[in-house]
Amino acid sequence: MATDFEALADRLREHGHKLTQPRRAILQVLLAASKPLSPAEIQARGQVFCADLGLVTVYRTLEVMEALDVVRPVHLADGCHGYALSSPGHTHHVVCERCHAVVEIVGCDLGDFLDRVAQRTGYAITGHWLEISGLCADCQRADKAV
């Protein structure tokens, strides 16, 4: 994993922010997450590390971390507004509908597609977000077994 806890913690310290228990917890959660999380999800998971982590703190911390490019907001198809670590480089993931297992797709091969889009629309493409859902190998087997 290219981004470890200390590197992110340093990023906060460098910018004069304190490294408090709630913030440690939130970082832990985001490091462990395999998909973008809503503030409420971050709070729930964070309470494992910091029992009385408040939702307000999650919002304020995300705000700080977003300004520092530690996290980035992700727009999901359903409820919108999830947060994921903004890892350098660029990856997409495939999420299993059944068991929610996640695989990262390293090396984003979307370039050709985006080039075509740029040509066809006249837009200068600056960013994209892709989320793929499917059934993982295990759940496909489980399906057949029934």
Added chain:
Amino acid sequence: MATDFEALADRLREHGHKLTQPRRAILQVLLAASKPLSPAEIQARGQVFCADLGLVTVYRTLEVMEALDVVRPVHLADGCHGYALSSPGHTHHVVCERCHAVVEIVGCDLGDFLDRVAQRTGYAITGHWLEISGLCADCQRADKAV
């Protein structure tokens, strides 16, 4: 413009929905819009055609129209949840970061990419969500002009 008022109105009637003043107004607004509109914006513009158009009605009408594939929700970078008319079939949007103009990409060419993903991960791909952001031709010109 391929989609005119009557074609969309028919789509409602075909499915047993009534064509009321508020719904006419909302269709007019969406046909005239050059970018996705929030429910509140749709209400404001719609009151030109239907003076006492209520916000609640906008929400409920959008719900109906979304089910009929007349409109499509668009996830914007800022507040999220705008609505635009949807052309038939599966489409993605490119949204201009600056002025929020939207272009639909007809004919989704992502098949090859998804095939590769399926092979590499062993997942059976069932769906995907793609959001592309960029600068539209106008805003690119505006940039250079500065």
Added chain:
DNA sequence: ATGAGTGCAAACCGTTTGCAATCGG
């Protein structure tokens, strides 16, 4: 005529803000 559709008011839920207490450097 009659049920779908409407507007209003109130409930609801995620997010933001004000403030006193607390914690980290």
Added chain:
DNA sequence: CCGATTGCAAACGGTTTGCACTCAT
């Protein structure tokens, strides 16, 4: 120690729901 940070409670804004009235068919 001192200010940044926190949690709580309350405010806030967008969305949804309950209900009685109205309109399109």
